[in-house]
Amino acid sequence: MKSPLADRLRPQTIDDIVGQHHLLDEGRPLRNIIGSGQIPNMVFYGPSGVGKTTLASIIAKQTNRTFRKLNGTTASTSDIKEIFSELDGFSGINGILLYLDEIQYFNKKQQQTLLEYIENGSITLIASTTENPYFYVYSAILSRSTVFEFKPVEKEDVLAAVKRAYAYLGKELDANIEVEPKAAEHIAYACGGDVRKALNAAELSVIAAGRYEKNIKITLENVSQLTQKSAVRYDKEGDEHYDLLSAFQKSMRGSDPDAAILYLARILAANDLPSACRRLMVCACEDVGLANPQIIPIVKAAVDAAMMVGLPEARIPLADAVILVAQSPKSNSAYMAINKAMADVESGKAGGFPRQLQNKHYDGADAKIKGQFYLYPHDYPNHWVQQQYLPDGVKDAVYYEPGNNKTEQAYKAYWEKIKMS
Helix, strand or coil: CCCCHHHHCCCCCHHHCCCCHHHHCCCCHHHHHHHHCCCCCEEEECCCCCCHHHHHHHHHHHCCCEEEEEECCCCCHHHHHHHHHHHHCHHHCCCEEEEEECHHHCCHHHHHHHHHHHHCCCEEEEEEECCCHHHHCCHHHHCCCEEEECCCCCHHHHHHHHHHHHHHHHHHHCCEEEECHHHHHHHHHHCCCCHHHHHHHHHHHHHHHHCCCCEEEECHHHHHHHCCCCCCCCCCCCHHHHHHHHHHHHHHHCCCHHHHHHHHHHHHHCCCHHHHHHHHHHHHHHHHHHHCCCHHHHHHHHHHHHHHHCCCCCHHHHHHHHHHHHHCCCCCHHHHHHHHHHHHHHHCCCCCCCHHHCCCCCCCCCCCCCCCCCCCHHHCHHHCCCCCCCCHHHCCCCCCCCCCCHHHHHHHHHHHHHHHC
C-alpha cells in the first residue's frame, strides 16, 4: 500500500517547502539559524499541514543529526528514555534531533523528563503544537526554547504544490492528467492553508476520476464534491475558535457587514450555532446598545428563530441580525457605565443606601435625624425632583456618559431642560 501523496512528495530541502516566507526566505532569522548549523531547542506553533514536521526532518538531515519523531498523543515516558539510550550508540555520534509532535498532550511530568537532556545539548528538541504554546507547554521548556509561529499557507503557494502533485501523479501513473484551472484553484482554496490536505485531495480526485485510465480529466464539479467544508479550520477548544469569534464580534463592532457575514458563515459551517447566537446577542447589547435600543429585542427574536429552526435555515435570521448590528449606530455607554459601577462595588466603596431610599419606615435610636423624607417624583412637575440616590461613599460618581448619537443626545437634552427648569 502506498503512503499518502503528501508523504511521497515531502520536500527534501528548505527551498522545496511552500509558504512560511516570513520564516524561511533568504535572510530570515530561522533560515539563518538553520544555515549556521547551531540549532537551538525550538517550538513550532501553527496549524496542521503547513510544514512543521517537514522542516524538522530537513534540519536534522542538513545538520547531520539522527532524526527521531514522537507524537504526544501516543508516546510514553519509556519512549522518551529509549531515545535517550541511543546517545551512547552510533545514532548519538552527531547528536539526536527529537521532533515531538503535539507536545500539548504531554503532561507536566513527561515534559520535565525532557529537560535534563535538552539542557546539556545532547538532544535537540523541536516540539510542535497547534495550540498556543504559552498556555500548553511547560514554562521550563519554553524558557529553553525559541518559538516560531507557522501560518496557513497562502492560496498561491498551495496552488503551485497542487500543480506539482498532478504532474507527479501523471508520471507515476503514466497517464495524461488534464486539470481544469478552476479545479486546481478550488483545491488550493478549499484546503484552508493545509498543504497536506490539498495534496491528498488532488490524489483523491485522480482516483475518483479513474486512476487506471490513460487520459484523466479533473473537473471543478468533481473536486467540489471531494473538498466539501474542507476549508473549515475550527477547533471549539482551540485558539482558532476564539480567534474566529473575536473577529466576528469585532467586525460587527467595526460596522463592516461584509466581514461580519463572512465570519458568521465560517462559524455556521462548523455547526457552532450557539456561539454565533451568543456573540451576536452580546454585540447588540454591548456595542450598539442605547444608540439603537430597539435592536436588542429584534436580535433576541432573530436568535430565538435561529435556535428554533436550526441549521441550515438558522443562517437566514442570523444574517438579518448580523447586518442590522453592523449597520446600526454604535454606543458602548451602558457597557462602560456598568463596568465603572462594578469596579466601585468590588472595591467596597458603594455600600449602604441613602435613608430616603430604604424600605424601612422607622429609625433606630442612634439616628440623628428621624424620618425617611423620601420625595415621590410623580408629585412634582415633569415627574422629577432633586434628591440623593447614590450611596454616600459614591454620591458624586458619574457612571453613565451619554454617547454621541441621536437617541442618547435627545435624552440628554430632555433631562438638561427638565433639571434646569
